[in-house]
Amino acid sequence: MRKPKTAAAELLNFVREGNKRRASELMTLIEEGSPEGEEYLKELAATPKRAYVLGVTGWPGVGKSSLVYRIARSLLGQNKAVGIIAIDPSSPLSGGSLLGDRERMKGIDGDERLFIRSAATRGHPGGIAKATRGFVKVMEAMGKEIVIVETVGVGQDQVSIVQMAHTVLLVVVPGLGDYLQSLKAGVLEIGDIFVVNKSDRQGADQTVADIEMMLGMNGSDGVWKPPVIKTVATNGAGTDELMRQIERHRQVLEESQSINYRRRSAAKTEILELISARCLQRIAERLNLEELLETYAERTCEGFSDPYTAVDEILRQSGIL
Amino acid sequence: MRKPKTAAAELLNFVREGNKRRASELMTLIEEGSPEGEEYLKELAATPKRAYVLGVTGWPGVGKSSLVYRIARSLLGQNKAVGIIAIDPSSPLSGGSLLGDRERMKGIDGDERLFIRSAATRGHPGGIAKATRGFVKVMEAMGKEIVIVETVGVGQDQVSIVQMAHTVLLVVVPGLGDYLQSLKAGVLEIGDIFVVNKSDRQGADQTVADIEMMLGMNGSDGVWKPPVIKTVATNGAGTDELMRQIERHRQVLEESQSINYRRRSAAKTEILELISARCLQRIAERLNLEELLETYAERTCEGFSDPYTAVDEILRQSGIL
Numbered sequence: 001m002r003k004p005k006t007a008a009a010e011l012l013n014f015v016r017e018g019n020k021r022r023a024s025e026l027m028t029l030i031e032e033g034s035p036e037g038e039e040y041l042k043e044l045a046a047t048p049k050r051a052y053v054l055g056v057t058g059w060p061g062v063g064k065s066s067l068v069y070r071i072a073r074s075l076l077g078q079n080k081a082v083g084i085i086a087i088d089p090s091s092p093l094s095g096g097s098l099l100g101d102r103e104r105m106k107g108i109d110g111d112e113r114l115f116i117r118s119a120a121t122r123g124h125p126g127g128i129a130k131a132t133r134g135f136v137k138v139m140e141a142m143g144k145e146i147v148i149v150e151t152v153g154v155g156q157d158q159v160s161i162v163q164m165a166h167t168v169l170l171v172v173v174p175g176l177g178d179y180l181q182s183l184k185a186g187v188l189e190i191g192d193i194f195v196v197n198k199s200d201r202q203g204a205d206q207t208v209a210d211i212e213m214m215l216g217m218n219g220s221d222g223v224w225k226p227p228v229i230k231t232v233a234t235n236g237a238g239t240d241e242l243m244r245q246i247e248r249h250r251q252v253l254e255e256s257q258s259i260n261y262r263r264r265s266a267a268k269t270e271i272l273e274l275i276s277a278r279c280l281q282r283i284a285e286r287l288n289l290e291e292l293l294e295t296y297a298e299r300t301c302e303g304f305s306d307p308y309t310a311v312d313e314i315l316r317q318s319g320i321l
Numbered sequence: 322m323r324k325p326k327t328a329a330a331e332l333l334n335f336v337r338e339g340n341k342r343r344a345s346e347l348m349t350l351i352e353e354g355s356p357e358g359e360e361y362l363k364e365l366a367a368t369p370k371r372a373y374v375l376g377v378t379g380w381p382g383v384g385k386s387s388l389v390y391r392i393a394r395s396l397l398g399q400n401k402a403v404g405i406i407a408i409d410p411s412s413p414l415s416g417g418s419l420l421g422d423r424e425r426m427k428g429i430d431g432d433e434r435l436f437i438r439s440a441a442t443r444g445h446p447g448g449i450a451k452a453t454r455g456f457v458k459v460m461e462a463m464g465k466e467i468v469i470v471e472t473v474g475v476g477q478d479q480v481s482i483v484q485m486a487h488t489v490l491l492v493v494v495p496g497l498g499d500y501l502q503s504l505k506a507g508v509l510e511i512g513d514i515f516v517v518n519k520s521d522r523q524g525a526d527q528t529v530a531d532i533e534m535m536l537g538m539n540g541s542d543g544v545w546k547p548p549v550i551k552t553v554a555t556n557g558a559g560t561d562e563l564m565r566q567i568e569r570h571r572q573v574l575e576e577s578q579s580i581n582y583r584r585r586s587a588a589k590t591e592i593l594e595l596i597s598a599r600c601l602q603r604i605a606e607r608l609n610l611e612e613l614l615e616t617y618a619e620r621t622c623e624g625f626s627d628p629y630t631a632v633d634e635i636l637r638q639s640g641i642l
Contacts, residue, residue: 038629041627041629042627042629042630045621045624045626045627045628045629045630046624046627059380260622263622264615264618264619264622265618267617267618267619267621267622267628268614268615268618270628271614271617271618271621271628271631271632271635272601272614274628274629274631274632275600275601275604275632275635275636276597276598276600276601277597278632278636279596279597279600279601279636279641280593280596280597280600282636282641283596293589293592293593294585294589296588296592297585297586297588297589297592298585298588300366300588300592301581301584301585301588303366303367305366306362306363306366306367307366307588307591307592307595308359308362308363308366308595309363309366310592310595311592311595311596311599314592314596315596315599315600315603320600320603320641
């Protein structure tokens with residue numbers, strides 16, 4: 001750690017007291033993938049309190065942010081400490097655009113118990129998932145009881161974020177027709193609760209019926225049959241029922257011990273991803289990896305070598321074989 | 322390699338002759354991530370002919386598959402050998418649903434110079450990208466001059482597929498409003514050519530204007546200003562103009578040497594990803610990785626350990642440190 005131990009301990013104390021500015025600093029270190037950020041995460045690992053992670057996922061434009069606002073407001077009303085992580089690049093919660101969207105977050109954005117952070121969607125594969133995982137840990141250390149993660153939920157990187165969640169809301173809007181079809185393959189099973197938002201629009205009941213039919217074909221795990229809820233996030237309609245279903249899912253997870261299973265799988269995935277990253281780091285410490293990559297990439301493109309031979313030679317030179 | 326060398330050489334000969342059934346077999350080995358598949362890819366690395374890779378990306382429902390059909394038909398008409406890799410799970414080209422969609426592919430699906438293959442979208446992060454890369458190599462070995470990769474293009478895994486492409490078509494439809502907003506952040510720059518499909522619908526000109534405005538704000542790299550093209554893939558309108566722009570982009574890439582840069586970056590990414598995979602494989606050969614993961618995941622969840630310590634200990638035990 002570059003900072004002296006005392007400064008580090010001080011930062012963590014501030015974070016544990018819920019200091020938003022210091023938590024933001026720490027999250028930036030984590031997002032940058034700095035060794036310092038990693039040291040802090042190590043320190044935070046022993047945090048005894050675990051947050052409940054709620055994933056909210058769906059295509060851009062379905063109103064996830066407004067829904068997250070409704071959920072956050074309801075939780076704050078129950079006197080819960082809430083964290084929000086926005087990953088969807090188009091979310092008004094992410095980036096600087098929150099400032100332009102104060103109206104939507106009115107009444108809660110200044111709440112001391114609420115902390116909002118966006119995650120950059122660029123970078124190397126696995127990068128966002130890693131950062132998001134770190135953000136959840138910082139929020140747990142801050143004492144957040146529920147962390148809401150908003151993501152577009154498409155692509156494997158996003159799927160690995162969704163897997164961190166204990167309850168996943170899959171949000172759609174009426175009349176998406178073709179779009180809904182995409183739920184059939186692979187996406188359907190990630191939803192614990194389906195939300196048809198903007199349900200004051202034409203076709204909402206048909207969309208509910210379509211999803212219920214698809215779910216019916218898909219079968220159930222016997223413990224939990226995903227409910228389909230209609231909401232209008234802009235005016236709050238359906239929020240109460242949604243909150244009831246979220247609470248119900250949480251109870252089912254806890255009673256069936258599934259939550260422990262979900263937490264263990266998430267930890268396994270994290271360890272595996274860290275092993276890969278650590279190996280690359282070790283190799284880069286021993287060799288000029290950038291230069292070797294450049295050389296082998298060129299030879300591969302010219303047909304004089306191939307990526308497999310390149311990997312064998314790089315690993316041999318690094319002493320890792 | 323489990324198969325005797327002669328059988329392997331025979332398989333590759335069949336593939337090089339364009340045998341679709343044997344190419345499919347090989348692709349399945351690659352998709353499964355088998356060491357055998359890897360051996361074959363090594364053999365194929367010296368393939369002198371490189372295919373031009375065209376990425377077609379956009380949300381489900383925008384008509385990517387119909388557009389791919391139009392492009393493929395046009396290329397076959399120019400007497401080019403064409404490969405198609407469909408990654409979008411909702412694509413009628415992927416999975417078994419192609420059979421139900423014969424009508425759309427009429428006239429070309431039986432063409433000897435055309436080969437279509439879908440890639441599964443499930444599995445570990447990076448898995449599809451790796452399989453797709455292998456599929457492209459098999460198609461190159463089969464003598465395909467152009468390989469079209471169809472993907473929903475969201476999430477980093479999909480982005481890494483898009484990066485394999487030399488020319489990327491970003492497909493939208495009119496009136497997506499909110500959806501289009503998502504293009505602003507991060508997605509916009511992956512498109513070399515923008516396609517407003519279903520442009521017989523209301524609002525097509527507005528959508529074209531919106532994209533042009535966003536592109537204008539984004540600036541240009543000086544060499545290529547992405548054009549915005551209107552198409553109706555179901556009746557073929559706009560296909561000729563689209564094909565002209567694809568050809569124009571290819572020429573610009575080749576003249577500016579950008580294509581070599583794109584090929585080298587793709588090779589670098591591939592080597593890096595293979596290094597990670599190989600390290601995990603080595604560790605799994607030396608240790609009971611599954612059991613260790615289970616143990617450390619449990620201790621992490623209980624707060625007795627943390628993922629970073631787990632990685633240190635696993636790497637130490639494996640002798641890779």
